[in-house]
Amino acid sequence: MYFRVPSSSTSSSTLSSTPTGRAVLIDTEPKVINKCLDSKNQKLRNFKYDPRSACCVGDGGGAGNNWARGNSLFNVGRVREEILDKIRREIERNDRLSSFHIISSLAGGTGSGLGCAVTSGVKDSFSSKGLCMNTVVSPFSSGEVIVQDYNAALTLASLLRSSDGIVVMDNEVAVRKCKKGWRIERPKMDDVNRVMAEGLGGALKESYASKSDEASRVRPHGIPTLVSHCVPHPSYKLLSILHVPTMPRESVEFTRDTWEGGVVGRLRQMSRTGCEVEQEIKWGVKEEMQKFSPSPHKSPPAPPPTRRTDDVWEVPTSPFDSGFGYVYPPQNPSSPFACHRTYSKYRSFDKHGTLIQNSSLPALKALGRVEGAMRKHEAGAYLWQYEREGVGEGEWEEVWNTGTEALGNYRRL
C-alpha cells in the first residue's frame, strides 16, 4: 500500500530489490534530503526513497524558524510547479489512489510553513484524487525557539481550513515513552522518531472491519476509512493516537499480554483519563475528561466478561462502544467506535492495540498553542519577523478566529 515493491523476477539482495516508499521528500536544506537518500540509511531501514521524488527548495539555508518564510517559498519562481509535478508523478505511478498523507512539524519554518502551503496545493490540485490527512509533530515546550507558538498557531489555523484530518503527535510525549516504555535514559531524536513511527504505523497498518473481509483481503482499513470515520464533521479535525504496548524490543519476546485486562483495558483507561503514556496510567482515576465536558456524566459500563482468547475477532471491545471517555462530535451519524482487526503481526508484538481518537483533551492541548500565540501577540513580541514576510494583522485575525472557533467547539463537546 505504502511502497512500490519490485517484481520478484528482479529481486536480489541488492538495493534495487528494496521497496520504494510512495513518497515525495520536500525540504529547504539539501543535507536533510541527502540523509534520507543515503544508501547506507536505506539499507538499514529496508526501504528507499526515489531521488526523482525529492525536492529541495529555496537557497539551501532553511526557513529561519519562520512559518511565513517557509510558506512563501512555495510561491517563489517555479517551486509550486516543481513540487506539484513530483506529487503528480507519484500519483500516476499508482493503480489506485485514495488519500494523501503529509507529515511535517507543527513549528519550525519549513515543516510548518511550507508544509501548509503544500497541503493547500494538494487540496487545490488533487482533491478529486483523495482525502488529505496531515500528521504534525508538536515541539518541546521548552528549549526550542521562542516563536514556536506563532508557527504552531499559523499551522493549526491553516490546516484546520485545508486538511481533512490532523493527527497531532507530541515530541515531549514521545520522549516520555522512550524513557518509561523503552527504558532509554537519554533518548535521541532517532528514538523519538521510532516511537512515534510505531504509533503511527499501528494506526495505518492494514486491518479489516470483519473476519470475512480479512479472509478475502478486501476493503482494508487505511487513511480514507480512518479520516472519514474519525472526522465526521469539519469542525472537529484534530486526532490523536494511543498505542500499546510500549516496551523495549528485547522484552517483547518474553512478554505475554492479554486482550481484555491488557491491551484493551489499558487503551480504555488511557482514553478515559487523557493519559498519553502507558506507563503513566492512573488506574484509580475515573474520568478526568469531565472537566472539559459539560455534558451529563455517563457512568462507566460494566467491565466485559473475562474471557481469554487469542482470536482477535473474538476480543470484546464493548467498553469503547458506550462512548464514555471519548468526547465525540454529536453529529457523528454512526457509532463513535469502529474496530478494525487483523491476525497479521505488527513488528514482533504478541498483541498490540492502537486507538485513534477525536477527543477534547488532546485537541485542547494542541490548540493551547494558539492561546500561547495570542498572548505573545498581545505583547507585540517578534511580530516584525512575520510582517516582513507578509503576515499582517488581517492574517493574524483569521488565525485567532479559526483557533478560537476550534477551541470553542472542542470545549463544548
Ligand SMILES: Nc1nc2c(ncn2[C@@H]2O[C@H](COP(=O)(O)OP(=O)(O)OP(=O)(O)O)[C@@H](O)[C@H]2O)c(=O)[nH]1
Ligand atoms: N520528532 C521529531 N521532531 C523533529 C525532528 N526534527 C525536527 N523536529 C522538530 O520539528 C520542529 C522544527 O524543527 P526544524 O527541523 O528546526 O525546523 P524546519 O521545519 O526544518 O524549519 P527551518 O529550520 O525553519 O527551516 C522542532 O519542534 C523540532 O523539535 C525529528 O527528526 N523528529
Ligand SMILES: [Mg+2]
Ligand atoms: Mg529544516
